[in-house]
Amino acid sequence: MRIALPCVIAFAAVTLLCAGQDAAVLQDVKSLSDGFYYKTPQGWQKLEPLTMAGGGLKHAGKMFVPGLTPQMVWTFRDAESPIQIADKRPTFCIKEIPQLADMAGRSGRDLLVVRFDKKKDHRELQTTNGGNMFTFKAGLSKDRMPDITTKTVADGIFMVTPNEDLKPGEYMVTFSSLGASGYDFGIKQ
Numbered sequence: 001m002r003i004a005l006p007c008v009i010a011f012a013a014v015t016l017l018c019a020g021q022d023a024a025v026l027q028d029v030k031s032l033s034d035g036f037y038y039k040t041p042q043g044w045q046k047l048e049p050l051t052m053a054g055g056g057l058k059h060a061g062k063m064f065v066p067g068l069t070p071q072m073v074w075t076f077r078d079a080e081s082p083i084q085i086a087d088k089r090p091t092f093c094i095k096e097i098p099q100l101a102d103m104a105g106r107s108g109r110d111l112l113v114v115r116f117d118k119k120k121d122h123r124e125l126q127t128t129n130g131g132n133m134f135t136f137k138a139g140l141s142k143d144r145m146p147d148i149t150t151k152t153v154a155d156g157i158f159m160v161t162p163n164e165d166l167k168p169g170e171y172m173v174t175f176s177s178l179g180a181s182g183y184d185f186g187i188k189q
């Protein structure tokens with residue numbers, strides 16, 4: 001009984017401390033306008049929207065070999081995002097307009113971080129994989145999507161953090177499982 005009381009007091013203190021931190025985070029992000037942000041030491045910085053600029057088949061010659069399949073690739077303007085982040089495990093805040101909060105495909109579990117292939121003057125996102133008609137799959141492959149933790153802070157407000165350090169390169173935060181649009185950023189070397 002003597003040990004239980006200090007444990008209960010410690011648990012209550014930790015619970016109140018965490019509740020206070022969550023309230024501070026909520027107050028901090030509620031002041032933001034709608035959009036996608038990343039956390040800097042100076043505060044929240046807004047990400048810029050990005051939509052695919054084109055797309056097409058890669059390895060189209062495979063169409064002429066029975067059983068082999070070409071790959072579908074989206075292209076995005078510029079070789080790098082204007083937002084380059086030094087933090088290898090950045091925290092993102094997504095604040096949606098209230099009308100989108102209950103829309104299908106716009107929940108915290110629909111959020112993704114995807115990695116681009118960087119080219120000389122653009123970036124690419126392969127949206128199919130598999131070398132033949134038996135292994136062909138539509139959608140983004142798991143190796144392009146780092147594991148993330150998503151926390152719903154309030155209706156239409158989400159916090160996203162990668163579970164591991166991101167490799168240097170170009171990325172996008174998106175609700176789209178096909179990766180046609182989102183908010184881009186780069187991770188510095």
